[in-house]
Amino acid sequence: MPELPEVETYRHYFEATSFHQAIEAIEVEDRKLLTTDYATLTETLVGQSFAATRRVGKNLFAFTDGGHTLHLHFGMTGDLEYYHSSLPRPRHARIVFVFRSGFNLGFICPRKFERIGLVSSVEDYLKRKKIAPDGLEITxxxxxxxxxxxxxxxxxxxxxxxxxxxxxxxxxxxxxxxxxxxxxxxxxxxxxxxxxxxxxxxxxxxxxxxxxxxxxxxxxxxxxxxxxxxxxxxxxxxxxxxxxxxxxxxxxxxxxxxxxxxxxxxxxxxx
DNA sequence: CGCTATGTTGTTCC
DNA sequence: AGGAACAACATAGC
Missing domain, CATH: 1.10.8.50 (Helicase, Ruva Protein; domain 3)
Incomplete structure (x- = not known):
């Protein structure tokens, strides 16, 4: 139920589960959820690890150790679920980051209003989408x-x-x-x-x-x-x-x- | 079956 | 140019 507090909670979850593990593959069930074409997304991220995050409003950004920036928007019902490969894929995990560690980060997208893709920079995204200052920071x-x-x-x-x-x-x-x-x-x-x-x-x-x-x-x-x-x-x-x-x-x-x-x-x- | 839903974007009319 | 109003999007759950 992603408004700012939920996204902040997801950000902590992302940091606690998915940092410093090389990405082995990205499974995409529905390409309409991507804002970057599948080939570019995979070529850019495979082999890299997530190393930092930032949240602005309802937007979550994840930075890789190779200097790339991934943007996630949770729409109305998006969520994250980290799970081991020995377990079945969670329901509605339509995008999955498969790590070499044997664990996976599932991007849960029940209603397909969620979006994920690469951005050139956080500042560029905020400007392009006309995102105002974050609710916790605005004067x-x-x-x-x-x-x-x-x-x-x-x-x-x-x-x-x-x-x-x-x-x-x-x-x-x-x-x-x-x-x-x-x-x-x-x-x-x-x-x-x-x-x-x-x-x-x-x-x-x-x-x-x-x-x-x-x-x-x-x-x-x-x-x-x-x-x-x-x-x-x-x-x-x-x-x-x-x-x-x-x-x-x-x-x-x-x-x-x-x-x-x-x-x-x-x-x-x-x- | 009908109705609603925590979000965003596109269209149309100013 | 850009604000206001509203439909559309895709799916689940009650």
């Missing part, structure tokens, strides 16, 4: 400058990776709830105080999610995420997952910018 000034130029509701503006990198659909709802801003407030009408609260909430939500390795069930009770349908647990009281964490009201479910949206009609009001 209030940078965020303010972009938001004030936009006239649409704040929710789609924050989802736009050219505003700030790494925010996805559940995080934007959480950020707006923590900042007490209604998702349909127009971006260019937000006050300096609200912009400051949004900036601060972005850092708080991202850091909290990373601390818990994106394991939603462990997030503080004060998080709106527990009101989302897929957080429902059979051990919880059936009504509990639909109330505002502050107990003010029932959470409203609607659509903003074509996306499922949850908010508290009491904590987040349109003036």
């Amino acid at each position: 209030l000034e940078q965020l303010t400058e972009t938001i004030q130029k936009r006239k649409s509701p704040i929710k789609p503006v924050l989802l736009d990776q050219s505003t700030v990198a790494g925010i996805g659909n559940w995080i934007v709802d959480e950020v707006l709830f923590q900042a007490k801003v209604h998702p349909e407030r127009l971006a260019n009408e937000l006050t300096p105080s609200e912009l400051e609260q949004i900036h601060s909430a972005i850092g708080f939500v991202l850091r909290t999610a990373i601390e818990h390795e994106a394991n939603y069930g462990l997030f503080p009770r004060s998080f709106l995420i527990h009101a989302r349908e897929w957080d429902a647990s059979p051990f919880e009281h059936p009504d509990q997952h639909k109330r505002c964490p502050e107990g003010h009201a029932d959470i409203v479910q609607t659509r903003v910018g074509g996306r499922a949206t949850y908010f508290c009609p009491v904590c987040q009001v349109i003036p």
Whole structure:
């Protein structure tokens, strides 16, 4: 479930499992997932080892000891799974890095929205895709400058990776709830105080999610995420997952910018 | 069967 | 030129 905190967790997993082992082969089940043609990808990477990583927003970059850069994007449902060759290939591991060590790194692509390929450099990729500063690094000034130029509701503006990198659909709802801003407030009408609260909430939500390795069930009770349908647990009281964490009201479910949206009609009001 | 989905990109209309 | 709105992408799961 790859938004920024998940990708950061995958980055750690990648470093812990797949460094310093020569690549023997790359198995590709569906070439549509590649952004580099198969022959070039193989010719470039076979024999090399992964030696460093970097994450910007939802993008993961892996650097080889030979100086090449691999880019991975996890789409909506991508994941990584490291496994020994004696075990069967994991379900939906449509791209597999086979290491000479006898282990494999599977790029799990259930819905084929994932992408992987070589890039000339991180900076080139970010520029080409207009990726804004990472959510953990962006300054209030940078965020303010972009938001004030936009006239649409704040929710789609924050989802736009050219505003700030790494925010996805559940995080934007959480950020707006923590900042007490209604998702349909127009971006260019937000006050300096609200912009400051949004900036601060972005850092708080991202850091909290990373601390818990994106394991939603462990997030503080004060998080709106527990009101989302897929957080429902059979051990919880059936009504509990639909109330505002502050107990003010029932959470409203609607659509903003074509996306499922949850908010508290009491904590987040349109003036 | 119908509906929804955590993301991005392409198209069309301003 | 570039923003806004929305469809399309491919598949799984309920």
